[in-house]
Amino acid sequence: MTTTITPWIHDLARVRPGDRIEAWDQDHLRHAGTVSQVAAHLGVLWVREASTGLPRLIPAREYRLRRTSVAPTT
Template sequence: MTTTITPWIHDLARVRPGDPIEVWDQQHLRHAGTVSQVASHLGVLWVRETSTGLPKLVPTEGHRLRHASAAHTA
């Protein structure tokens, strides 16, 4: 069985509402969920967390983002 590592997102133009996403801070997963809105000009996005269903405003400064598989976020 092979593991595919999803590359980090460096441009919010690659992120769309409905995308499953992971938000990392250093080496720790901080948020996992579905993107609800993106404001690339402000450097922020809103993520509805899978575990709680709560929306989170995430500044991209200081965080790393990557698309997550649908199976991973379910």
């Protein structure tokens, strides 16, 4: 499998539960997982961490966010 990377997210209103998200701080990946809830009006989302399975509150102003999806290799 390969990872397909999309552009940075600038509007949380376009993020939905079930989206796979990465949260970056400068050039470092800090969090990655599946969105469970979005509160666009508050500027936050909750992600279930892929590595631990634990929920994590992500304040969008503190990170650069982007969707990722897993695509099969050919």
